[in-house]
């Protein structure tokens with residue numbers, strides 16, 4: 001069953017153009033000129049219940065913009081999105097109950113508050129039942145090894161600890177869908193492995209559907225069953241890792257080299 005459907009999705013950003021000639025800054029301030037940047041340029045895909053999909057592409061390709069539209073944070077310029085039968089930016093409140101979101105580079109937890117208090121605030125916000133909260137807290141503490149820092153404020157946590165806390169927070173209300181934007185960025189190899197095991201476990205045990213962006217080829221090889229490649233706002237590949245190899249390099253080809261070629265050539269080597 002299709003859980004996520006994206007049709008001809010587009011996002012244009014309006015950005016201020018720098019002024020020209022003498023007094024450029026002043027001119028730009030008095031009469032700002034804008035240009036449009038096409039960040040997501042008419043993409044289509046569907047994701048079925050229970051999949052783990054990697055969403056990859058070079059810096060600036062449009063990955064985060066897509067995740068933000070899927071999460072309901074950004075309003076699309078055109079096109080349609082349905083997640084669990086809801087339109088993210090329109091049915092925002094209900095949509096947020098069904099999804100968890102983690103941005104690897106930015107925490108959604110309260111900076112000065114101990115992790116456990118943040119989790120308790122989320123429990124109240126999402127009205128998670130006591131027994132459910134207890135069960136989830138136990139499971140996440142165990143799988144993500146949260147105990148050493150549950151009582152520390154987020155600002156004191158290392159990056160790897162913070163991402164683990166963010167993951168626990170994103171899953172406390174039992175969402176069906178999890179959007180992860182570079183969850184393993186800057187995390188050491190051991191912690192990365194643990195994050196991958198955790199994501200695999202919640203997918204297998206709880207049937208959580210996962211869409212994640214990553215620049216890590218090990219994530220691509222070990223974690224995802226399907227990969228969608230976006231280049232300059234357009235989808236240039238959607239299929240299995242094996243399919244990616246066959247199309248761009250051959251069965252034994254090194255995935256890092258393939259990804260590098262795709263990013264540099266925009267898929268023209270196919």
Ligand SMILES: Nc1ncnc2c1ncn2[C@@H]1O[C@H](COP(=O)(O)OP(=O)(O)OP(=O)(O)O)[C@@H](O)[C@H]1O
Pocket residue numbers: 013014015037038039057058059060061062063064065066
């Ligand atoms: N708020 C914004 N205003 C204007 N332009 C933006 C904004 N956010 C992103 N962009 C532009 O949109 C394009 C896509 O950006 P996006 O953040 O979606 O890329 P990305 O694939 O997530 O990149 P990265 O791997 O570096 O995180 C880029 O050209 C970026 O500069």
